[in-house]
Amino acid sequence: MGLTGLQIFKLLPKTNCKECGFPTCLAFAMSLASGKANLSQCPYVSDEAKQALEEATAPPMRLIKIGAGEKVLEIGDEQVLFRHDKTFYHPTGIFIEVSDNLSEDELKAKVDEINELVFERVGERYEVDGVAIKNDSGNADTFKKAVETVAGKTDKVLILLTEDPAVMEAAASVVADRKPLLYAATGDNYEQMVEVAKKFQAPLAVRGKNLSDLADLVEKIVGLGYRELVLDSGERQTSKVLADLTQIRRQAIKKRFRPFGYPTITFTTEEDPMKEALQAQVYVSKYGSIVVMKNTSKPALLTLFTWRRNVYTDPQKPIAVQPGIYAIGDVTPDSPVYITTNFSLTFYTVQTEIEATRIPSYLIAFDTDGLSVLTAWAGGKFIGEEIGPWLKESEINQKVNHRKIIIPGGVAAIKGKLEELSGWEVIVGPREASGITAFAKMRLGA
């Protein structure tokens, strides 16, 4: 729990000197409790009080950064349990695991494959966040070499998987500037692992045998002065991981249970790529900050990335494109004109289909505050009364020498009003964007 104003007040100097900008220490304390003031405004708080207060006013879940330079993965710092309460901020990092048992050539080929896992849909680009290198060989030199090889082939974020602190130190030394995630500190090795992590200022994963063991371990590590942590309850079975992840997140957010106030890491166990993606989906949905996977099946990963994108969109703001007139291809004054909304999903779906017709065309992204065609129509934003007057005045009148506009089939009903108010002839297109190619063939002679 955060501290109440009164609890904070007890820790302040109580001199009412006003230097903080508040009339009394109590007023300052109340503002601190509601997050409207910053502790640094009072020059007189004691160090003990400072520590206690910082602890209490810190976010419920710490933000952890893995990687360096351009490629940094930020995880944690979530504030809610349900996205409808606010939003989820830091999308689950998706990693692919490789073994140091692979030969150098195999390893290089594998990393090439991972680098090529790039997906594009609806104007967005998804890619794997990083590579997790596992010390299956048990050998320090082999591991170090493998880490070097992988690091040389990709600038993605790295996770080093070994529980031997000496092996970890040797391998981490070659990629120290990349700030890899070190996995993992356990009950047996945590003191040395913390030393390694401190030495390289790298984030450290902590694996317990269960939730209680994990909490103990985190307290011990925090006691050693290290807080750049990522949590693993040690569980691997899907429904049990779901339960543990839920506990960690709930305790962090609702109880402010400090040992659980860090992001989490999960590992899939399914061998089949399709099953693996479904298992990973559970962790993406419910509070996993990282998921380490083994397969590189494109269709399976494409669906997983799409789901991650969906869960992590801000429920309050649809993703929109700039409203306006877009030229697709080498347009001329004879080019056909299509109209859609500025909801990015709608816009890009339609744009891709128009591109596929190979007829240079104009596509108008009409400002609907980022709503889809039917939603905007139902909400009175994509109707003749709105589009008509705009179209009449629009720059598109100078760009083309015809007056024909193609509208989505789903809103055929706006045809009459739109024609009346714009003076344009309205052609009702197909309902689904996927029908545009066939439509263009028939109506525009593509």
Next chain:
Amino acid sequence: MPVEIFKEKYTGKVQEVVLGATKEEGGTRAYTVKLGGSSALPFLQFEGESARPVIAMEVWDIKPNWHECFEPYIGDVWEDPVAWAQKLEQEYGAEVIYLTLKGADPERENPKSADDCAKLVKKILENTKAPLMVEGCGNYEKDNEVLQAVAEAAAGENIALGMAEKDNYRSIAAACMMGKHCIIARSPVDINIMKQLNIMILDMGVPADKIINDPLASGLGYGIEYSYSIMERARYGALVGDKMMAFPIVCLAGQEAWRAKEAVAPDDAGPGWGDQKTRGIMWEAMTAAALIQGGADIVLLRHPEAAKLIKEHIEDLMVPNTY
């Protein structure tokens, strides 16, 4: 330091609805399925009961216009709805058969009559064992007739009938009450409409244990996050005692998923998209899996491979996770 497990104390639970009727119950089904009844968030068995989601599979009364990758699985039966339904329950693990009466649509050539539809339903019931759900063609006028005939033909079988929406629920509710069937009430991704519709249907006299809600869930990549959040809100609402949000939820995952371009575009259509067949099946399975996480009590699936994946996925999620 033992960590104290954080359990929410809920006062409500999801309404339990039974689908189908065995001989003893006046029907002919080999078994019934229980929808809903959860007293915890999805799969959090440590704080209550989490009902196992049920798998329904889709049959049309006419040959479907589905992607060619369905051909090897149901191409031999898709012109014969009875054989198709049998195949789904015998070979593909459908726990519930979901029949859509597309052929009754008056906009089609030679639309099927209400009588044709009733006969088909009867025949499917005679030749299958699974509980049945029946959706009309979507034309309100025609469905009034069709669903009433179907309700009569299936009397005693405790099937589910849909889609009841704000503007046509009365006739469907009446048909359901007459045949003692369940009703599927659809609201367009809108929790307030969902609640209003439930209230209106209850007011008509439909018992609470006969109502199933369809929140018109969208597919992966096409608005599914709205559905997911609305379902999470509804489940949470049910648990904290709002009975109008507490009806079991059906998600028509298959049909939404296969509308997506990503599901049907040819091999390597987009950068990094991979082969179509796996992609289509995954698009459907991922849609269903996400909706199950959101709280779906029954998912309607299309592709047998997707159904198989989801069945196994549900098994994994049902492994007890009490502490």
